[in-house]
Amino acid sequence: MVRIDATYDGGLRCTATHIPSGNILTTDAPVDNQGKGEAFSPTDLLATSMLTCIMTIIAIHAEHRGLNVSGMHGSVEKHMSANPRKVGKLDIEITLPDGLSTDDRKLLMKKGHGCPVHKSVSEEMEVEINFI
Secondary structure, three states: OOEEEEEEEEOOOEEEEOOOOOOEEEEEHHHOOOOOOOOOOOOHHHHHHHHHHHHHHHHHHHHHOOOOOOOOEEEEEEEOOOOOOEEEEEEHHHHEOOOHHHHHHHHHHHHOOOOHHHHHHHOOOEEEEOOO
C-alpha cells in the first residue's frame, strides 16, 4: 500500500506528496478546462503513468534476462473526448535500443502491453502502443 496526500492550493492547482519518498508534484487544470496549463494536469498524469509503466515493465523483464535497455525512450499523445470529458485515446510510441535480438524485442513488447496501468484503465479508452 502506498499513501499519497494532496492539498488544493487554489487557482485550480493541487500539490500531491508521495508519503514514502516525500516527493512532491503539482497539478494544474489544462488551458482547455479553465486552467493555466503550467503543470501536468490530472489527465496528463494518467497518460504519463501509462507510458512510464510500460517502460518500467519492459526494463524489469529486460533485467531478468540480462538485457540492456538503456536509451529506451518514449512519448505519449493524449486525446480528450467530450460528453463526458475524459481521456479518449492514448497514442504511445516506445523506441527500444538497438542490439536486441528479434526474439527479445518481441518478448519485451509483449510484456509492455501487460503493464498494470494498462490493465487498470477502462476498456472504453483506446490505447495504441507502437514500438520502434
